[in-house]
Amino acid sequence: MSLTIKLRIAPTISHFDLNRKTQKNPIISRTPIYHSNKLSTSLLFRTKKMAASHVVKSSLIEPDGGVLIDLVVPENQRELKASQAEGMEKVQLTKIDLEWVHVISEGWASPLKGFMREDEYLQSLHFNSLRMKNDDGYGSIVNMSLPIVLAIDDATKEKIGGANDVALVGPDQKIVAILRSIEIYKHNKEERIARTWGTIAPGLPYVEEVITPSGNWLIGGDLEVLSPIKYNDGLDSYRLSPKQLRKEFDRRQADAVFAFQLRNPVHNGHALLMNDTRRRLLDMGYKNPILLLHPLGGYTKADDVPLDVRMEQHSKVLEDGVLDPETTIVSIFPSPMHYAGPTEVQWHAKARINAGANFYIVGRDPAGMGHPTEKRDLYDPDHGKKVLSMAPGLEKLNILPFRVAAYDTVAKQMAFFDPSRAKDFLFISGTKMRTFARTGESPPNGFMCPGGWEVLVKYYASLQTEEAKATVSA
């Protein structure tokens, strides 16, 4: 599918009242954004702490480990490295392995410099964090909740033998990277799955599609990527690296960046909370909060809306003025999706630190899904934000838990759920939304902007056509 996506780029705000020191250290309102539990205290302390700091930095938040990792080989060395790689044993990458190469190479996982070696893997599995090494062996802690690993099979391990370095070969059979000072260790899939997902029930999408078919060994090492990873799908220009995003935030003179991770179309409830967050940041004293609307672009499960459709839908949401293009950056987060709930939401937040966002919005059941074999959510819908608010290495990030939005049948618009008149609210789940779109039925007026809705209807109609064709030809 080829399509043209129009995302307006906001102009530089040239007349912005620039007083960097005031901007970076506003007087923080003590009004917590989230009222229901300890999280508000946590938020309070975080903002208080931030307000106490008086250092003006070139960006809003330091990348994990202090330095943004960039593993793309400089152009003048590419030829040399490529010819070195030719002589090495080859390791074949899957499409999803390549997405991880992309993620690591641009520093989303800073300070990670390659696929995990065993000591990193074990820390990630057991502690959801890595200890940095410094002179006395006890460095600071960075968050690292998902094992970012590369699996190989017995034959590949055999072939590699005692080599120090290997070449990584993309799905198109071209060499894309070198992995240096490698370490090969056992891939205990059962343990990895249990500790990452908190279940080993059959039917977890990433497990079934990625882990189960993969080899019994993991290979870690330092990554050198021969040239920036591109997908040539018409969307590469929206794949801004953390370095590019940081530059863009500086260019816009943002004094707060709030990231919103999503893998679904944007409805007006999302828009409400993003706009509400901006208003609250302004109330707190920030002058130019920028929204990073950051759809996940890597692997998603089959019944999620594909990236290109989502990008078109997001574009309409900005065109229709539901979100303000002046204060919004839409970019693609290249990570694959694990659907690992409280474990994965930490990864989603941590990666946005590296991209320069100092506020992170978290909602109900982030990165969650239904239990694959039981009729319930796989995770307690509140655990994601609780775990995120306590996660080691994420102390410097301001977590913004949000109240649930639902369709207010009286006001005929999406609104924050008011438990005192619960019966007036209609919860429209993703599944329900998909059913509406599939059947051609319209959702309640005010649920989503018409332009965005049209994109979805078109997508689901095309799916039905394809399904019909498949049935006919079968």
Add this chain to the structure above:
Amino acid sequence: MSLTIKLRIAPTISHFDLNRKTQKNPIISRTPIYHSNKLSTSLLFRTKKMAASHVVKSSLIEPDGGVLIDLVVPENQRELKASQAEGMEKVQLTKIDLEWVHVISEGWASPLKGFMREDEYLQSLHFNSLRMKNDDGYGSIVNMSLPIVLAIDDATKEKIGGANDVALVGPDQKIVAILRSIEIYKHNKEERIARTWGTIAPGLPYVEEVITPSGNWLIGGDLEVLSPIKYNDGLDSYRLSPKQLRKEFDRRQADAVFAFQLRNPVHNGHALLMNDTRRRLLDMGYKNPILLLHPLGGYTKADDVPLDVRMEQHSKVLEDGVLDPETTIVSIFPSPMHYAGPTEVQWHAKARINAGANFYIVGRDPAGMGHPTEKRDLYDPDHGKKVLSMAPGLEKLNILPFRVAAYDTVAKQMAFFDPSRAKDFLFISGTKMRTFARTGESPPNGFMCPGGWEVLVKYYASLQTEEAKATVSA
């Protein structure tokens, strides 16, 4: 079974050359104890770090959180508290719940003040650690790898209703404790098991005997224990609390305490490494290293040797002079056993910090067992010591990984395994040892002291008699 155990109490070393400052801060030899990998460096840095500190303290290592928790109600308040408890809703404890009450009440789990509330439970499950709260909300990290929780069923939850405090009732139907400011939250057993054990395979002993039959809710709160927990099994005098152990180490003027956790009989390989550890500590400059031989006394699986038999066996090992009573303290660690490998070994080490030990010995596959449904170890035998050496909150503890000991058929004694003449060594597993004792066959000479071996033979003979009786009466 009733038995008399003779454990000689070492006399006070009255002529000990006391120069506390030199003792506490010896010049540390740079010889690492463990040679094979990064752990030696880690050890090196730890001891170096310790040597750099010049504070003379009343004990060798601070309890987690800085204060040793003691939740036993002072005698003059017991009557009052007991009558308060009478009026509260009752929660029935199992035998193993009571072991946890014991563990928490004496401060083994410091800074934990009761059964975990949800925020502690989630941190334990996801991060194997707890963040202490201080004024700005960001305190230090303490290790906490096992969820220490109390499960209740639907009916009990219903009965408790909106109460703030409940009374805990022991298996003998007497009230043993109060749990205050309670919080009740969901007990997602599948997730708890998967994240704690890294598998949900059927046949995990603690899961089958404790978790599966337990209720669907967890109740957390602050514990007040009405009087010290006693078992009246003839072994209570060996159940020294962390406070008592710390006092004993001070009385003996120990300048290093190395703890050895075990749930099996002591063979000469164990003795070799304990004696070798002492020698190495002396080489490092310590003047009076004390061994804490610390058998686990709570729940163990059915085919483990019971506590009373083990205590009698340990007694013989000291009587036979295999371990030196002058520099050894034998005491019982009251925790139940999870058999959760790398997750549990952190608990075993952390609890010994609270008991005042500043060195912890760790071997192959600590707290491990065979996979319940597959023909392999449940955990990679090296993961325990690796995870332990990297665990958050255990930085102040000196981890002493040990080399594998096996029976040297040439020297006819237990010796450190020498891979250059691997064929001379015989590995005698716990299973093999049990088979020897069951069949009345003698193990190789030098495997275990005769007095200790006799205890085991007697135990297994009694088992066979009981089995035979059971067969006859069936």
